[in-house]
Amino acid sequence: MSMSIVGSSYGQQGYNSINVNSKQYKAAANEYLDAVIAEEAMMTPEQKMMYELMGGREAHMKNVMSNFNSDGDFIGPGGVVVPGMYHGKDGTEDRSTWQQIISVxxxxxxxxxxxVKREFIQENGISNGDTTKRSKIFKEYQLSVKKEDRAKGTWTLQQYEGKYRSAMYAAVKAANPDWEPGQPFDSSILDSVTRESVENNLVQSGNQFVRKSIDYSV
Structure with missing residues (x-):
């Protein structure tokens, strides 16, 4: 749905309060202007009249622009999205540019x-979306690094997160082969699982981490 607006006349069609040369407008137009135009084309004469009374395309585009900051980064309604973390409407845009392992x-x-350890013990090994605090940790991390590293760093931190949880699962299973997620277990089993012990057993394979060996004997 993206389009180039360089040299176009879209910004000359009655815009009085929009700087069509701004990064904010260009980003909004690049992603949404085609949809706005298509929506206008489907309006009945009555709908078109009401649309114009409410400000027409200028008002519509100003509303769309509120989802972008002055640098052209998508931030969503009320700035809910951290700049640099938007990957296109379907979430797959240029995956190779952000699904990379970097230093965290x-x-x-x-x-x-x-x-991960707190939640693993609290939820008996089940990933519970209702109680997790992981989103707060990710956002704090994102805001602590430069914009260009946010998506890549978040991807990397997700890889670590998964390996931490896998190591804890393996440790409990090694101590009690009959254990299944959701069942209580002796949390002292995890005393031998440290961040360092997990990370020392990881090697990078492409854009992911893999374990060199599996040995969580206690």
Whole structure:
């Protein structure tokens, strides 16, 4: 749905309060202007009249522009999306540019490890979307690094998160082969599972981490 607006006349059609040369407008137009025009084309004469009375395309585009900041980053309604974390409407735009392993601080990794362990014990090994605090950790991390690294760093931190949880699962299963997620277990089993022990057993394979070996004997 994207289109180039360079040299177009769209910005000359009655816009009085929009800077069509701004990054904010160009980003909004690039992603949404085709849809706005298509929507206008389907309006009945009565709908078109009401549309114009309410400000027409200028008002519509100003509303769309509110989802972008002055740098042209999509931030969503009320700025809910951290700049640099938007990957297109279907979430797949240029995956190779952000699904990359990069260096993530010890502090962020430790916060994620501690959260995984807390939730693993609290929920008896089940990932519970109702109680997790992971989103807060991701957002804090994103805001702590430069915009260009946010998506890649978040992808990397997600890889660590999954390996932390897998290591805890393996440790409990090693101690009690009959254990299944959701069943209580002795949390002291996880004393031997540290962030360092998990990370020391990881190697990078493409844009993911894989384990070098599996040995969680206790």
């Amino acid at each position: 601080s010890d502090e962020a990794r430790q916060k994620m490890f501690d959260n």
